[in-house]
Amino acid sequence: MDQLPIIDISPLYSNDHNAWPAVAEQIDHACREWGFFYIKGHPISEQRIESLLDHARHFFALPTAEKLKIDITRTIHHRGYGAIATEQLDPDKPSDLKETFDMGLHLPTDHPEVLAEKPLRGPNRHPAIPGWESLMEQHYRDMQALAQTLLRAMTLALGIERNFFDKRFNEPVSVLRMIHYPPRHTASSAEQQGAGAHTDYGCITLLYQDTAGGLQVKNVKGQWIDAPPIDGTFVVNLGDMMARWSNDRYRSTPHRVISPLGVDRYSMPFFAEPHPDTRIECLPGCQDAHHPAKYPTTTCAEFLLSRFADTYAYRREQEAV
Ligand SMILES: O=C(O)CCC(=O)C(=O)O
Numbered sequence: 001m002d003q004l005p006i007i008d009i010s011p012l013y014s015n016d017h018n019a020w021p022a023v024a025e026q027i028d029h030a031c032r033e034w035g036f037f038y039i040k041g042h043p044i045s046e047q048r049i050e051s052l053l054d055h056a057r058h059f060f061a062l063p064t065a066e067k068l069k070i071d072i073t074r075t076i077h078h079r080g081y082g083a084i085a086t087e088q089l090d091p092d093k094p095s096d097l098k099e100t101f102d103m104g105l106h107l108p109t110d111h112p113e114v115l116a117e118k119p120l121r122g123p124n125r126h127p128a129i130p131g132w133e134s135l136m137e138q139h140y141r142d143m144q145a146l147a148q149t150l151l152r153a154m155t156l157a158l159g160i161e162r163n164f165f166d167k168r169f170n171e172p173v174s175v176l177r178m179i180h181y182p183p184r185h186t187a188s189s190a191e192q193q194g195a196g197a198h199t200d201y202g203c204i205t206l207l208y209q210d211t212a213g214g215l216q217v218k219n220v221k222g223q224w225i226d227a228p229p230i231d232g233t234f235v236v237n238l239g240d241m242m243a244r245w246s247n248d249r250y251r252s253t254p255h256r257v258i259s260p261l262g263v264d265r266y267s268m269p270f271f272a273e274p275h276p277d278t279r280i281e282c283l284p285g286c287q288d289a290h291h292p293a294k295y296p297t298t299t300c301a302e303f304l305l306s307r308f309a310d311t312y313a314y315r316r317e318q319e320a321v
């Protein structure tokens, strides 16, 4: 148990639907054993990734005042720039040494859900970098499609209808994030983590990481193991909402990022989450007389908001007033 599985998902993109069960079985196994795996054979091109990395380097190198024009803490929509130490994923450690850019499904200001001030709904806030907005919006759509392909494969093992997730991921609250981890300069500052130990909140996360390394995953024995960068892959992991949905058949596994020594690190997670009103209740195939439903029903938005409040001090303050 010291190496994460690597799953070739290219059969999911062939016309031969007989090829699906073998991939679905590998995914199901990885979700039960690890809650973490790599995928290769996905349709996101290397050229796309290079372009995203160029844009990320450009954006994070801007003066702080410029980045703060889209400060995430000054909007109710949870989009834009999060400065260093905005998040503290591990409450027992210093705040995270990272800066972030978040975007979601763009809903215009006259959309009924935005007018009604529904949490997590709203317009995106992009920096004024030529080509940025179209690149990011296209990548958001492509990552959403990739996530839904994986979810469709998961339905085979979960014993639910093939379009179960597709129906619930209409107008999703998925988030595409770019992260810059500045280097720590001495080995003695190991306490300072890029991202403190945490589990993800949502359903399924698809992570691109560059070549710097530093991502670690807790295995079932409680040991931290490296999840090193592997060319052409995404790291996939499940979050707490999927653990609840599946009645803990699938694991939401703790992970963290050790700040890189002497180099910058860039990563891009895509957090796939359903429509905010989706009821998160034990899937029919995940309960029986011996395994009753463990968790009360919640909704996607209710659950995510409660978890955000744990991570962001500014959100706790907003809720207190
Ligand atoms: O940057 C990474 O490699 C992981 C980030 C992460 O775990 C998160 O943002 O939830």
Ligand SMILES: [Fe+2]
Pocket (backbone or CB within 6 Å): 198, 199, 200, 255
């Ligand atoms: Fe995470």
